[in-house]
Amino acid sequence: MTINPRSHHGAIIDPMPDQPDSRRLRIFLYGEIDMATAHRAQSVIDDALGGYPDRLDIDLGDVSFLDSSGITMLMGCWRRADGLGCRLSVVNARPNVYRVLQITGVLGVLDVATPV
Numbered sequence: 001m002t003i004n005p006r007s008h009h010g011a012i013i014d015p016m017p018d019q020p021d022s023r024r025l026r027i028f029l030y031g032e033i034d035m036a037t038a039h040r041a042q043s044v045i046d047d048a049l050g051g052y053p054d055r056l057d058i059d060l061g062d063v064s065f066l067d068s069s070g071i072t073m074l075m076g077c078w079r080r081a082d083g084l085g086c087r088l089s090v091v092n093a094r095p096n097v098y099r100v101l102q103i104t105g106v107l108g109v110l111d112v113a114t115p116v
Helices: 037-051 069-082 095-103
Strands: 025-032 055-066 087-091
Touching: 025 037, 025 069, 037 055, 037 069, 037 087, 055 069, 069 087
Parallel strands: 025 055, 055 087
Antiparallel strands: none
16 A cells, blocks of 8 residues: 655655565655644554554654654554554654654653664
């Protein structure tokens, strides 16, 4: 399944299996994840979780800004994924976005890959 990222007004995404038989999905977020866009990201992630993947990776490599609305959205998605038995991971966060995750204390809860 592919969702055209441009149809989400700069907020998001392409859910796509890493491997054809896999129950693992990766969602690519891009742009600024803030009060104006977090609900769009949440909607796409919720749709992906509706397919009951075993693992869901949220790729923040093209996210330039993340505020408290984005943190709240990520934590809500993590709670929903956990309740469904899905492992949710955050990958490819830019250093400035990783720092926000670090400062807010969510690194102890979310599975977040360290940026290189």
